[in-house]
Amino acid sequence: MQVADSTQLATSATLGASTAIDFGITDDPAFFQILSANLYSNQKLAVVRETLCNLWDAHIDAGITHIPGFVHITADNKLIFRDYGKGIAPENMGAVYGTYGASTKKNDSRSTGGFGLGCKSPFAYTDSFRVTSHHNGVKTVYNVTKSSVETNGKPGIIQIMQAPTDESGLEVSIPIEHADHYEFIQYIRYIVMHGEMKIKLDVAGYYASSSKELLPVMGMAIEVGSYSLASTTWYNDYMGDHEVFIRYGGVVYPALDTPATRPALDTIKRFMRIIEVDRIMVQAAPDTL
Numbered sequence: 001m002q003v004a005d006s007t008q009l010a011t012s013a014t015l016g017a018s019t020a021i022d023f024g025i026t027d028d029p030a031f032f033q034i035l036s037a038n039l040y041s042n043q044k045l046a047v048v049r050e051t052l053c054n055l056w057d058a059h060i061d062a063g064i065t066h067i068p069g070f071v072h073i074t075a076d077n078k079l080i081f082r083d084y085g086k087g088i089a090p091e092n093m094g095a096v097y098g099t100y101g102a103s104t105k106k107n108d109s110r111s112t113g114g115f116g117l118g119c120k121s122p123f124a125y126t127d128s129f130r131v132t133s134h135h136n137g138v139k140t141v142y143n144v145t146k147s148s149v150e151t152n153g154k155p156g157i158i159q160i161m162q163a164p165t166d167e168s169g170l171e172v173s174i175p176i177e178h179a180d181h182y183e184f185i186q187y188i189r190y191i192v193m194h195g196e197m198k199i200k201l202d203v204a205g206y207y208a209s210s211s212k213e214l215l216p217v218m219g220m221a222i223e224v225g226s227y228s229l230a231s232t233t234w235y236n237d238y239m240g241d242h243e244v245f246i247r248y249g250g251v252v253y254p255a256l257d258t259p260a261t262r263p264a265l266d267t268i269k270r271f272m273r274i275i276e277v278d279r280i281m282v283q284a285a286p287d288t289l
Contacts, residue, residue, distance in 0.1 A: 044180060046121045046124050047122055055069045059083055061085060062168075068200045068214060069084070070082040073204060074204050079173070088133045090162075093142060119172075125174065126175055128146065130144070130172070132171040144157050185210050187238070192215040200213055222283060231281070243278065246281070
């Protein structure tokens with residue numbers, strides 16, 4: 001998504017200013033734990049939403065939206081997301097996965113991200129996860145961790161191995177609890193549906209019947225002002241007890257009642273009363289929220 005330039009967000013100018021001291025973010029493990037664990041109110045949902053959106057953004061960027069991405073829940077409790085995009089060059093891995101606020105999507109209206117937070121979302125659920133990048137004929141495997149011996153107890157990205165490959169794309173492998181399989185499957189289903197993503201799901205073990213060659217999508221048009229009243233299909237309790245939802249990019253958000261949103265919400269709710277529906281999803285324009 002388009003993200004506002006930092007100069008547009010300035011709130012102060014100081015007359016007579018001479019020297020300015022920049023802020024930074026410490027790599028202290030305790031602070032990093034607070035930043036990663038408390039960033040999302042629903043950690044498992046965040047892992048699925050952010051990682052799936054990154055997967056699909058990689059297909060959009062590579063022009064391969066006709067090819068399904070792949071999500072796999074293994075018998076040994078790994079949640080694996082695999083895209084077939086361009087992968088990440090080794091020299092760019094630190095900038096992408098090791099820097100909060102750094103993003104390759106800040107000026108891309110086609111993508112969902114823009115703040116460099118999504119790829120770190122697994123840290124909301126786990127202390128470490130594995131990333132495998134297939135880029136320009138080289139496969140590189142990394143361990144991404146909140147704290148490691150190799151980095152003197154600080155967060156780090158540790159390269160494990162490199163080998164030749166004829167594949168492309170990125171694989172993110174996250175260890176999960178067996179008791180969480182069903183909840184992760186439900187989030188995957190709804191995020192794929194809302195985002196109109198082409199995704200194959202393969203589940204091993206007790207929930208193997210959840211496997212699908214292609215997960216279902218809403219089929220709601222992406223034109224601004226398109227809407228869906230079929231909430232029995234796209235609504236789930238985790239979304240909260242709201243009447244109006246906004247699809248922005250590939251993600252659905254509740255439309256909160258604020259002074260800024262009230263005029264538009266009042267119009268939508270009048271329409272809902274006329275046609276006698278309880279919930280509606282409306283498509284927003286890119287780069288508007």
